[in-house]
Amino acid sequence: MIQLEKRRNISKFWTTLTPVIAVFLTMSFGGLMFGLLLGDFSSAFGAIKLIFWDPLFDENFAPYARPQLLVKAGPIILIAIGLSIGFKAGIWNIGAEGQYILGAIFGASIALSLYPQESILIFPAMILAGALGGFIWALIPALLKVYFKTNEILVSLMLVYVAENILASVSQGLLRNPEGMGLPGSRNLKDYPSAHNSEIIPNSGMHWGVLTAFLAVILAYFLFLKHQKGYEIRLAGEAPKAAYFAGINPSKTIIFCMGMSGLLAGMAGLFEVAGPAGQITMSFNSGYGFTAIIVAFLGRLNPLGILLAGLLMALTYIGGEIAQLMLGLPGASIQLLQGMLLFFLLATDIFTNYRFKSRSS
Amino acid sequence: MKFKSVLSGVLLAFGFGTVAFAADVKVGFVYVGPVGDYGWTYEHNEGRLAVEEHFGDRVETIYQESVAYGADAERVINTMAMQGADLIFTTSFGYMDPTISAAKKFPNVKFEHATGFKLADNVSTYSGRFYEGRAIQGHIAGKMTKTNKIGYIGSYPIPEVVRGINSAYLHAKKVNPDVEFNIIWIYTWFDPAKEADAAKALIDQGADVILQHTDSTAPQAAAQQAGNVISFGQASDMADYKPFPRVSSIIDDWAPYYIARTQAVLDGTWESTATWDGIGPGMVSIGEITDAVPADVKAEALAMRDAIANGTYHPFTGPIKKQDGSDWLAAGETADDGTLLGMKFYVEGLTGKVPE
Numbered sequence: 001m002i003q004l005e006k007r008r009n010i011s012k013f014w015t016t017l018t019p020v021i022a023v024f025l026t027m028s029f030g031g032l033m034f035g036l037l038l039g040d041f042s043s044a045f046g047a048i049k050l051i052f053w054d055p056l057f058d059e060n061f062a063p064y065a066r067p068q069l070l071v072k073a074g075p076i077i078l079i080a081i082g083l084s085i086g087f088k089a090g091i092w093n094i095g096a097e098g099q100y101i102l103g104a105i106f107g108a109s110i111a112l113s114l115y116p117q118e119s120i121l122i123f124p125a126m127i128l129a130g131a132l133g134g135f136i137w138a139l140i141p142a143l144l145k146v147y148f149k150t151n152e153i154l155v156s157l158m159l160v161y162v163a164e165n166i167l168a169s170v171s172q173g174l175l176r177n178p179e180g181m182g183l184p185g186s187r188n189l190k191d192y193p194s195a196h197n198s199e200i201i202p203n204s205g206m207h208w209g210v211l212t213a214f215l216a217v218i219l220a221y222f223l224f225l226k227h228q229k230g231y232e233i234r235l236a237g238e239a240p241k242a243a244y245f246a247g248i249n250p251s252k253t254i255i256f257c258m259g260m261s262g263l264l265a266g267m268a269g270l271f272e273v274a275g276p277a278g279q280i281t282m283s284f285n286s287g288y289g290f291t292a293i294i295v296a297f298l299g300r301l302n303p304l305g306i307l308l309a310g311l312l313m314a315l316t317y318i319g320g321e322i323a324q325l326m327l328g329l330p331g332a333s334i335q336l337l338q339g340m341l342l343f344f345l346l347a348t349d350i351f352t353n354y355r356f357k358s359r360s361s
Numbered sequence: 362m363k364f365k366s367v368l369s370g371v372l373l374a375f376g377f378g379t380v381a382f383a384a385d386v387k388v389g390f391v392y393v394g395p396v397g398d399y400g401w402t403y404e405h406n407e408g409r410l411a412v413e414e415h416f417g418d419r420v421e422t423i424y425q426e427s428v429a430y431g432a433d434a435e436r437v438i439n440t441m442a443m444q445g446a447d448l449i450f451t452t453s454f455g456y457m458d459p460t461i462s463a464a465k466k467f468p469n470v471k472f473e474h475a476t477g478f479k480l481a482d483n484v485s486t487y488s489g490r491f492y493e494g495r496a497i498q499g500h501i502a503g504k505m506t507k508t509n510k511i512g513y514i515g516s517y518p519i520p521e522v523v524r525g526i527n528s529a530y531l532h533a534k535k536v537n538p539d540v541e542f543n544i545i546w547i548y549t550w551f552d553p554a555k556e557a558d559a560a561k562a563l564i565d566q567g568a569d570v571i572l573q574h575t576d577s578t579a580p581q582a583a584a585q586q587a588g589n590v591i592s593f594g595q596a597s598d599m600a601d602y603k604p605f606p607r608v609s610s611i612i613d614d615w616a617p618y619y620i621a622r623t624q625a626v627l628d629g630t631w632e633s634t635a636t637w638d639g640i641g642p643g644m645v646s647i648g649e650i651t652d653a654v655p656a657d658v659k660a661e662a663l664a665m666r667d668a669i670a671n672g673t674y675h676p677f678t679g680p681i682k683k684q685d686g687s688d689w690l691a692a693g694e695t696a697d698d699g700t701l702l703g704m705k706f707y708v709e710g711l712t713g714k715v716p717e
Contacts, residue, residue, distance in 0.1 A: 060444075064439065064443055065440075071432065071436075072436075168548050168716075169716075169717075172518060172716060172717055173717040181520070181702065181703050182519065182520045182703045182705040183454060183457075183477075183478075183519050184517060184518070185455075185458075188458050190462070272432070276435070278431070278458060278462075279431075279458065281430055281431065281455060282517060282548055283429065283431075283549075284430075286429045286431065286432075286433060318436075321425060321440065324425055325423050325424075325425055325437075325440060325444065326423075326444075328424075330395070330396075330426070331395060331426040332395065332427075
């Protein structure tokens with residue numbers, strides 16, 4: 001009989017290395033799957049190369065795929081950084097998807113209500129409104145937890161569905177494009193210069209949201225490394241009792257962590273709706289809020305780790321599309337590949353955190 | 362063909378440079394659901410396969426399934442254009458702005474957007490007059506319902522879907538003045554779980570006919586399970602559920618259009634157009650009406666189909682009032698395409714409101 005025993009000292013070396021091992025395992029088993037699907041194992045390597053290598057380095061794909069990687073990774077990283085703050089404190093905001101939606105709606109509303117006036121103040125106002133939208137939406141589960149001891153996992157998750165319904169409603173009513181022939185969806189903000197989140201450098205993929213994501217990575221790094229608040233958050237997560245006796249107010253920690261993650265998710269939503277997506281539509285949210293949870297853990301809740309994990313996740317999307325297009329692979333096989341990534345990460349984590357012991361009966 | 366596209370991918374993947382063979386024209390398809398939905402996307406993919414079959418080695422096709430609206434769609438369309446597609450079909454209404462945006466970047470690529478209204482020099486639109494099929498469906502449903510309650514699963518409250526509801530209702534009401542429509546909106550084209558839930562809820566409320574404007578066969582399965590409920594295939598024949606509960610279907614036949622447009626690109630005669638074809642030209646067809654339908658009802662339904670096909674009957678022929686009681690069409694007047702394309706109102710007798 002084999003028994004799992006928790007390790008007293010968890011090796012830093014292996015904690016850092018397991019995500020890399022998980023990626024290699026994903027490549028191997030993914031390649032096996034593609035080989036079976038294509039009925040030809042020699043092309044399995046090609047599929048893996050199309051997904052993980054070609055978007056970055058192939059001269060045929062890279063010029064377009066590289067900037068697109070930033071566009072795809074930007075919102076995921078921004079949300080994941082926010083979530084990691086709460087996760088470190090043991091506060092589980094699962095509803096970033098809803099905060100992302102509300103941020104987009106708040107921000108877009110500013111633009112749509114001022115259309116077609118032009119002013120350089122519009123875009124900054126939209127960013128503030130977007131941050132506020134996400135912040136408010138995240139504050140609901142935070143305050144309910146503080147005052148009524150509700151479970152923030154359930155409340156924040158349920159609020160995603162509420163947000164989706166608000167999104168459906170405003171895309172057909174309040175924010176609908178009056179010139180849209182009755183189809184749902186707002187005006188396209190790409191056609192509204194003052195509101196458009198355009199690329200800072202043309203064709204680089206670098207829009208204001210990507211820049212903000214990078215800034216968030218740096219700020220989060222210093223928050224946890226240097227700042228008192230970062231220490232308090234870590235302590236609240238790792239030793240709640242000690243934190244309590246040290247005079248750290250758990251309610252304040254909850255509100256800070258939920259609020260920050262909501263704020264960043266809201267900003268991500270705003271940058272997306274004003275930039276790559278362009279308009280509020282019923283299916284505007286594409287799961288970034290949930291993907292960010294995976295990315296936060298894949299990156300070990302470490303800002304630099306999250307940056308890399310976000311880019312890796314974006315790579316599986318973009319590369320996955322290319323592999324589908326070039327090889328005719330089914331879309332579901334790419335989702336399977338992404339699922340494998342999380343599975344192998346959790347599986348390898350077992351070896352890091354536990355030791356296998358044979359039980360002597 | 363498939364082997365070749367696999368081969369080309371492998372050659373490219375290994376960096377072996379340019380592909381040894383080259384088709385005259387490369388055609389791309391962007392799908393909103395998986396090709397195995399057995400509904401909307403399935404039929405578009407059948408159209409793609411028909412193009413491959415028709416042209417053989419002269420044409421290569423590529424596709425991407427389950428493409429989300431917005432930024433993802435634009436990236437997929439751009440990537441297709443960059444990989445040498447000469448003609449790209451974007452097969453859902455949410456791809457409208459991304460298609461127009463990509464068309465600006467790639468003026469030499471031809472684009473075809475299904476169910477939208479924005480045209481450009483290199484963008485055409487195309488869609489089917491599905492409401493013609495809905496009229497026949499409404500007729501059969503009105504005749505066959507015993508509870509006088511018909512359940513309708515709506516996807517998005519867009520003109521196309523509202524038009525279908527109105528058409529089905531008018532023709533059910535004509536043969537059965539007591540008929541009531543119960544409509545559930547689920548805000549997705551393809552979500553078998555949600556579609557099944559909606560069907561079950563409608564059946565629980567007494568509906569013995571389920572009409573769906575969504576893409577999966579889940580409502581068919583729910584009707585089958587209920588045992589005494591009839592249904593109609595949507596977008597595709599959904600023949601697995603014949604002869605009961607599925608008693609007929611509306612089939613979208615995109616193949617002739619896709620072949621004609623590909624031919625036009627090959628010939629260099631492609632021009633931007635707006636196509637809206639119905640039963641007559643064959644873009645919409647009525648799947649087999651099974652023996653579960655009484656013979657006289659079947660004969661009436663087929664007669665209506667033929668009258669619509671040869672243009673002697675228009676499903677929206679007055680007198681018709683709007684839901685609020687105001688006049689829409691005078692006796693003998695038929696609806697113009699402009700009104701139909703922007704239809705956001707119910708006709709008189711329907712309950713509930715078009716969601717805003």
